Amino acid sequence: MADPKGFLRYDRAEPPKRPRHDRVRDWREVYADVEPEERDDAVRTQAARCMDCGVPFCHSGTAGCPLGNLIPEWNDLVRRGDWERAAERLHATNNFPEFTGKLCPAPCESACVLAISPSSGGAVSIKRVEETIADHAWESGYAPPQQAAVATGRTVAVVGSGPAGLAAAQQLTRAGHDVTVFERDDRLGGLLRYGIPEFKMEKRVLDRRLGQLRREGTSFVTGCEVGVDVTVGELRERFDAVVLAVGALRGRDDSGTPGRDLDGVHLAMEHLVPANRSCEGDGPPEVDAHGKHVVVIGGGDTGADCYGTATRQGALSVTQLDRYPQPPERRDDERSPWPTWPYVLRTYPAHEEAGQRRFAVAVRRFVGDDEGHVREIELHPVEVRRDPETGRREVAATGEETERIPADLVLLAIGFEGVEPMPLLDGLGITLSGRGTVSCGQDWQTRAPGVFVCGDAHRGASLVVWAIAEGRSVARAVDEHLMGTSDLPAPVHPT
Ligand code: SF4
Incomplete structure (x- = not known):
């Protein structure tokens, strides 16, 4: 039985991150290593915030976890310190909870009943609980290989x-x-x-x-x-x-924008794949942000990955462009797990490390030097409207003025x-x-x-x-x- 008043006693707390100046010097995960006992105490407190709702919106449905993760059940097991049973219940619905615990934008948290009310202290930190259960499973052998009892021959x-x-x-x-x-x-x-x-x-x-x-x-x-x-x-x-x-x-391109063919303008994956290969020991990346003014176009997950990668590669500057407005004009929709209308602003750890984000702007053209390499981007202010008839989003200029920003490397992270x-x-x-x-x-x-x-x-x-x-x-x-x-x-x- 969950503690129905846990959320009144404890606020939501995020896991500690490594200092910014440390983490941009290496490729290790941004979250700090914490002593197991301290980690477990913190996570059990977070799990104790779960009310075990009669209708747990976190668990499934259109907005919750598509895996049907048994979230209230394992929250309660974690609160009581039963990590073995929690690991068993977690793996019953999810083959790879360590991946989702680190990478998922957590529709379960957006759907959590405690996310709805501003006075509740925020959603239960479901991702953090999930990741810690997975850590326990690996540390203690609670997720052993499961060999099939019988071979089908198929x-x-x-x-x-x-x-x-x-x-x-x-x-x-x-x-x-x-x-x-x-x-x-x-x-x-x-x-x-x-x-x-x-x-x-x-x-x-x-x-x-x-x-x-x-x-x-x-x-x-x-x-x-x-x-x-x-x-x-x-x-x-x-x-x-x-x-x-x-x-x-298949990456979405920006082929209609003048100057797209200049050297130094790349799809996001042309940057991320060689960077990851380099981390695997395959030598220097072919597309390297070192010593360059980097502009990332696109405000989503992939853009943030390019942003953090460029920072670690030693970019001179990193700027991320977003067609949508900055809060408070932008109405954040916390219930949505994914950029939808009117869009969700997500701040990633990469954004805390360096660089700047520019909102409500779009590229008018890429400007190159005599050798055909991009050196600047010409920007103009825009707004995104919903066409009342088609329902489609449209980007429209809001003025005649333009500005130029330096750009030796441009990364297009505008979707797939x-x-x-x-x-x-x-x-x-x-x-x-x-x-x-x-x-x-x-x-x-x-x-x-x-x-x-x-x-x-x-x-x-x-x-x-x-x-x-x-x-x-x-x-x-x-x-x-x-x-x-x-x-x-x-x-x-x-x-
Ligand atoms: Fe717990 Fe939130 Fe799920 Fe309710 S919606 S069961 S409070 S995690």
């Missing part, structure tokens, strides 16, 4: 090793299938490896979980582009089912447009939807029989928690397809 190929693919692979391996994950990159993890900077999640966290998958029996093949290195015919011959978890990495073109899809006869994604039926099966889809490839660029939820759900669909029945959970359904 084979499944999972294409892509991001969070959706890994969740599907783990569920299917644990159900007894012979699962092989194919990754076209040289290392496993997809966006978790080459998109997310070390300062948000150190790669050792990913490698630790990959070790568990290997011990359970999942096989991995890296450096292999399915559809090229393994033909579609070979894939069909070797595997009884195929799961496409290929992500949605769907799945990249790939021979595999052509070979399977799969065409993309108008949203640039792979469509499927209610059983997650694409138009190619026995080929399923999940994660960003299906949903479009989204949250890590949705990727895991879709990976778990597609695993059930594949299991049912192969065996006629399944006991695996399906927390979400195709949209």
Whole structure:
């Protein structure tokens, strides 16, 4: 039974971060190492704020956790100090709570009843509780590898090793299938490896979980582009089912803006991937912010990742441009987990470290030098309006004035447009939807029989928690397809 008055006694508290001047000198995670006893006391206090609501909005529904995480249940177990049982209940719905605990923008917290009332002290720190339970699970062996009791003799190929693919692979391996994950990159993890900077999640966290998958029996093949290195015919011959978890990495470009073709103007991933590779020991990054005036265009998660990366690379200055206004003109919608109308302002740890954010501005043109390299950006003030008829957002200039700011490196972090073109899809006869994604039926099966889809490839660029939820759900669909029945959970359904 939860403590119904805990939130009256304790305010929400954030975990301590390392000093800013320390963390910009290395790539380690921004949060401070705290002695285990001190950490546990703080987290048990936060868990004690949970009221165990009759209708826990945090737990599921349109705004809460898509995984259906049993949040009030494990909050109470943590409050009582039962970390082992909390770990068991957490892993019952989430394959990778250490990923969501570090990376998820926490729709559960936005949906928490305590987030609604300003006098309540703020939402329960669910992410922090989740991450600490996961830490306990690894420290104390509460999340051991789970070998399947019986092998089914059925084979499944999972294409892509991001969070959706890994969740599907783990569920299917644990159900007894012979699962092989194919990754076209040289290392496993997809966006978790080459998109997310070390300062948000150190790669050792990913490698630790990959070790568990290997011990359970999942096989991995890296450096292999399915559809090229393994033909579609070979894939069909070797595997009884195929799961496409290929992500949605086609970056949105700014091709209509004069000067886009100048050297030094890059998509965000052209900066983040080499930076992450460099952290893995692959040598200096091809796109390096060192000694440059850096401008990041786009105010979301990926923009913040570029911002923090540029700071650590030793940029002369970092400026992030956002078309939306700065508070108080901007009405923050705390219940929304993701930038929606009228948009959510999120401040990331990277923003505390250096640089500046500019609001209600957009690029009019990129200005280059005689060698064709970008040196400045011409900005103008804008507002974002909602067209009353179409409902679409429109960006409109609010004045004639312009200004120039220095820019030797420009990073476009303005979103993703769907799945990249790939021979595999052509070979399977799969065409993309108008949203640039792979469509499927209610059983997650694409138009190619026995080929399923999940994660960003299906949903479009989204949250890590949705990727895991879709990976778990597609695993059930594949299991049912192969065996006629399944006991695996399906927390979400195709949209
Ligand atoms: Fe606890 Fe908040 Fe969930 Fe209610 S909504 S059960 S207070 S975490």
